[in-house]
Amino acid sequence: MAIGIFFGCTTRSTPYLYDNLVEFLKRVGVEYESYGLDLCCGAPLILAGKIKEAKEQAKKVVASIKTDVIVTPCPHCYFIIKHEYPEKLGVEVPFKVLHITQFVKDLLDQGKLKLKENFETIMTYHDPCYIGRQGDGIYDEPRAVLKSIPGVKYVELEHTREDTTCCGGGGFVRAFLPRLSAEVAHEKIEREVKPLGVETLVSSCPFCYLNLNDGSYGTEVKVIDLIDALLKGME
């Protein structure tokens, strides 16, 4: 049975994220249908207060899905499709929705991730709000896969899991006040990440990735996506 990958607008338009994800899916030999390349989940409509329009968009998205399962690298797509469609917009979702971190954890458990290369680094993970505190508390899965990468020395931030501090990119702030968003990320990195000697800050959200990356200016902290981290550890 093929699964669906719901890429989402931000992954689709960020080559680093998109190319790595496609490469990763090829390396693990997953067959998939592609969704969400030319059809937004509608999250920006909800964030702009346009509920009627979001509902129309949701119907289009649901009609476009032909698989029983979709996996998305974007916590916003995940949360909106899985929860907001039925609960806020009244649109039924007749398929299963997974975040990429849940999907790769399954691959890990099934022995399908060949993590053999050494990725020598001091690493921490940034919990995205919409799969964590605001979503379904997907905290253990990303940590389990990151800790499985050989060479990784994993450290935990002081404010983590349901207490995580926002990257600053959410809620359309990055669209309205981009410099403020970047400074929120910078403040997080300066105050929470740098003091732990972290070299690699991993996120599993395209917005967190872009925003933390912007905020890492002037520091030695390298911000990468979780899929990239896995690729670095795969043979």
Added chain:
Amino acid sequence: MDEFKIYKKQIYKVLKDPFTRRALRRAVDSFRKNRDNALKVFPYAKKEAEILKKTKDEVIDNFDHYVEKTLKAVEQMHAIPYYARDASEALEIIKKIVGTGKTIVKAKSITSEELDLNQHLEEWDNKVYETDLGEFIVQLLKSRPMHILAPAVNIPREKVAEIFSEIAGEELPADPARLAGFAREFLRDKFFKADIGISGANAITSDTGTIFLIENEGNIRLSTSAPPVHIAIIGIEKILPTLKDGMRLLEVVSRYAGYLAMSYVSLISAPSKTGDIEKVVVYGAHGPKELHVILMDNGRTEAAKDPIVKTALRCLRCGACMYECPVYPLITGYWGYKYMGGIGIPWTAYVSGGFEKAAPMAFTCTLCGRCVKYCPMEIDTPKITERIREILNEKGLIPPYIEDLARNIEEKGVPY
């Protein structure tokens, strides 16, 4: 859409201010330490907060009943009750009581900020002194409060020394203790010479009309007891059914604001009186002869009609959400009008400022939800903000660039 541009410019300006950054880092660290300690020493505060939340909801759902009951209680105690539907009615009432040519001492009150009260009092030819140290600094700077509990949180000591030196007529050192000492000396006789003291309230109870005032400096105590007239301006969401509920609020608000206990708690139910000479009751013994209690709606009943927005009226003003917010410490009260931060969005929209002022504020919240975890009243600010954005959309008040993204989705299926 100039509002958005002006706002953005201000935000970007404060973002570059190194003092704000440094001061707020210190403030956040010390707040977290104190709050964690207070909740550790008194772990039952959380349970008390849950009970208080239900009480607040009961009042919010029955404003008419509780307003009437409170006004009656105030009258029974020989204080003078007033009800003001909005800010202009409140100003009319205050104008009649105060008149002109008076000296007024003010205790910190955000509710009075809704009225631009100081400005009006001065226009009516009165002399006004803010007596809270932070508010006093803000008043001298002709600025506005930048935090609900610490209004001058973003002003460096050197700046305070500069303005205090000016009124002192001598060079004062940039030493917090010396500067606080100067404010004490300067304000001391004002309390006793003032004709009127004006305060807000942390709560008022509907059983005995008792006003709760919680503070650390002692200025509220002096402002409300030394002058012969005391005026209290109180938002109707501050009503609690009973004195016991007030005591619960005292515990909850102190602990969540990071205090084991606050230095002073004043409970005021009536004007000062004595019957010591032949049992004849005389009003105005050592304290005020007149106590005027103004209950003000000013948009609160309207906010209470929306099932999501109404939860914002539970706010105790402990300030915890602001210190735990990823955004607020970088820009302080510039993210705000009279009310600030994420919780300030509904308060600005409904109570003071209106939806136009609330629009850029609503797009400054990342909706991360960290504040919800730290709010004793479990106010879901992201949820409220999303609801406010829906209303902003109906009113055509969405930032232009975001409108473009939304239009792209409708036309092309994707925002970019």
